[in-house]
Amino acid sequence: MKGILFVLSGPSGTGKGTVCAELLKRDNNISLSVSMTTRECREGETPGVTYHYVSVEEFKHNIENGEMLEYAVYGDNYYGTPRSSVEKLLNEGKDVLLEIEPQGALQIKSKFPEAVLLFLIPPSMAELKNRLVSRGREDTEEIEKRLEAAKWELMQAEKYNIHIVNDSLDECVDRVIEYFNEKRAERRKIEELINELG
Ligand code: 5GP
Numbered sequence: 001m002k003g004i005l006f007v008l009s010g011p012s013g014t015g016k017g018t019v020c021a022e023l024l025k026r027d028n029n030i031s032l033s034v035s036m037t038t039r040e041c042r043e044g045e046t047p048g049v050t051y052h053y054v055s056v057e058e059f060k061h062n063i064e065n066g067e068m069l070e071y072a073v074y075g076d077n078y079y080g081t082p083r084s085s086v087e088k089l090l091n092e093g094k095d096v097l098l099e100i101e102p103q104g105a106l107q108i109k110s111k112f113p114e115a116v117l118l119f120l121i122p123p124s125m126a127e128l129k130n131r132l133v134s135r136g137r138e139d140t141e142e143i144e145k146r147l148e149a150a151k152w153e154l155m156q157a158e159k160y161n162i163h164i165v166n167d168s169l170d171e172c173v174d175r176v177i178e179y180f181n182e183k184r185a186e187r188r189k190i191e192e193l194i195n196e197l198g
Contacts (some may be wrong), residue, residue, distance in 0.1 A: 003091075003094040003113075004116060004180075005086070005095075005116070006097045006118065006170050006180060007100065007109075008098065008103035009120070009160070010120035010122075010153065011146070012149070013129070013132040013146065014166055015131070016120055017099065018027070019030075019166060020032060021099065022173040023176060024097075026177060028182065029110075029184075032097050032099065033098050034050075035079055035099075035100065036051065036053075036059060036081075037052070037059075038053075038054060038055065038077045038079075039076075052082070055181050062080070067084065068080040068081060068082065068083060069086055069087075069108065070100065070105035070111070071107075072104045079100070079104070081104065086088060094161075097137065101153065104162070105156075106194050116161050116180075117160040117162060118164060118179065119156075119157045119160035120164050120165075120166050120172070121157065125150070132147070139183050142148050164179070
């Protein structure tokens with residue numbers, strides 16, 4: 001049985017990265033896809049683990065060669081999901097998690113209607129801004145750009161399978177795992193029925 005493609009998306013600052021890190025600790029059946037980006041590697045990040053860092057030329061070359069499952073320009077940089085590693089894991093029956101922004105998530109939805117899309121919602125816009133400021137990763141101009149992008153991103157929420165508010169991290173991760181397990185059970189049931197038909 002092929003693995004399930006789970007997509008965790010939502011505006012920057014909703015805590016996608018933290019939720020993913022917790023999920024990976026608690027759910028052994030899921031592998032995180034390492035994205036490719038043209039942005040610079042920040043302090044505390046590890047090439048090949050946090051992202052694959054490439055030049056704009058290399059990224060464009062990968063797009064032209066059909067090597068990206070999805071990609072988006074976010075801020076001034078390209079971000080995207082390498083196709084081959086994700087397809088390999090899915091074909092091995094492993095569930096794969098993509099932690100990506102909404103332009104990419106919607107590309108996945110149109111290419112893989114069977115993918116499960118989860119939208120993480122901030123408790124309020126004030127809290128979103130507060131999280132972006134307090135994590136101290138982006139300068140004021142970049143934070144403004146991310147908040148501006150959040151408006152369009154929130155308008156896409158209704159296209160997702162489920163919305164989960166990230167207020168308390170533990171409760172949010174519990175709900176995500178519960179939802180993933182519901183989806184796995186649904187798929188297993190369908191497989192069983194198909195197998196019964198022979
Ligand atoms: P950051 O620069 O903060 O690491 O990421 C900026 C945004 O890009 C975040 O919303 C993050 O989820 C998103 N992102 C990371 N990897 C990918 C990817 O492979 N594809 C897309 N579409 N977005 C990504």
